[in-house]
Amino acid sequence: MFSKLVMGLCAISMLSSACTTRNASQLRAENELTMLVGTYTTGNSKGIYTFRFNQETGETTPLEVTEVSNPSYLTLSSDNRFVYAVSEENDSSASVHAFAFDEDQGSLKLLNSHKTMGEDPCYVATDGKKVLTANYSGGTMSIFPIRYDGSLDPADTLFEGSASGPDKDRQATPHIHCTVFSPDSNYIFASDFSADRILRYAINVKEELPRPLSETVDVEPGSGPRHLIFSKNGKFAYLINELSGKVIAFAYTDGRLNQIQTITADTLHARGSADIHLSPDGRYLYASNRLKNDGIAIFEVNPEKGTLAKAGYQLTGAHPRNFNITPNGKYLLVACRDSNLIQVFARDITSGLLKDTGKDIIIDKPVCIQFTNRQ
Template identity: 40%
Template structure:
């Protein structure tokens, strides 16, 4: 009996340590990108507390023009933000997680107008920027000190879609790395295509068109953002103009369409603008926002056997223009940014059903359009 007691007492510290390790940080930083008009003046940083969902202001950096989309480096030391203007630039910042301080490093051209999306590879070799009005994707190298080098490559889309007002030319919206980082996929709202490139990571022509080089969506759908399933087998694409989510089987850069599911309630009449799409950390649920007259978020269950979606609920987001949102790493809360009502709102999530519960926290932020989590080390 004494031997058994000794074994149990020996194991307890290890079990406690394992539990604490699995719990992850109790707090995170949230970095908020915005359009710098009205009440907004730049990038802001808030502290997010995972036990309560509470948020608290930490810091901000002014004089950053239209930082509408943000990426955080894998080592948590740098933040990159597009400057969504006609001339098109992207800025680098040194990031201090403890205080939320951002220090400007440098800014370079994206070789295209109105950049609206930026991503960074895990090895921190390159940035990938989508230029909306420029209709192209740009690749920019990252230096050891976190600064950005001049663009080494651009790939421009050509063509147009059936909507003469919105699809008069190419409008590239995202530049997303595949989970294995062997591919970079970028959506083109203007030509109704999801483009596929191979990523080799070299200094010269780091991305090259894959085979197939793209998949087309329903004419007039206007593809916007992408999300991969946690098991990497499925790709989900939100259609801005079509207010739908497309589900693809995904295998080594080859998406194959298997489902098209609407975000709209039966009989809905009014303006829409589907915006953002994310999957819960447990991989069981998909969330998608819709703007316009809808101003809601849809929740879908993900079939773990085939990746297909089943509608669960549609909930008003409590503000206007829910352009972007983020799910906290614990999976217990969702933060929604409302561009047109100057607010971010935190809601509780039921991890078992996926349903969105009551609001637990909110903050007034001018024109928020992007939210990114970073560990508060």
């Protein structure tokens, strides 16, 4: 009797231990993301680097390296099966690449590449049917249809920006800096940097291609509009302006952006504001500044009105061109190009403020951070 009782207790103990191990393993898997980092390859970098990032602990494990020239911006398909990355070259070799992506291994397999027909592509976006590239020096937006296997057809549409801004040095020629799909999937917006405006194109549902320009949204002359993002509920949009250092808040309805506020992110007027992101819960907005007082401006978001209020400022390494926030909102990672590292900041979800964890990821000239999508 005693022997059976001991055996029963042992079995329960072993089962409990196995369950604990499985739970720990499952929890680790849920918390671990695959992270992709785009770089400039003018130094020691080889191209796109992948890592395993634990969004609970902030720990990073290197995975793979894929050689590609100057992949300064990249994006993933919604199902994480494909990656689209630009090669930011200042000549006719400027390209966009389609990769098959193994999320578990962090490996990329090149499917094909096409010329962007515009120099210095610096941004790429996809809706699963099309890939957009913003070609900065070319002053154009290119559109590539996606094939059934995730590869790309050559660009079949090219829209051009213009140059009418007052800055004779920075706005002398057309520059398109960002191309995004609207949250309702009916429009494409492009930041026309040198004309101080946002271009809007309606998507032809039948042909799934943009129709000619239907509207522009003008901003203050000399602003240099750079990156545009939308709130998760699709009611608001936010634009970071590189030259003015200001964030503009818009109300969004059926393709129309109506300005509701302007607030300064770069108080030193360094003319180098770069990237902008909302926290996953939409309560805080972050904007990066370069050239002076390099860091991240932090704003609290009014959820009903969409307006912003200053909440703080976090200094970073040199030239924080791009940054990203983990899906659980616990960490904010900053690609500090000229410090050759990615800083990992812990994020206070209540105050929105940041604290450097010291868990730097050493990498040459990082300029883009993307996490795999959570379904």
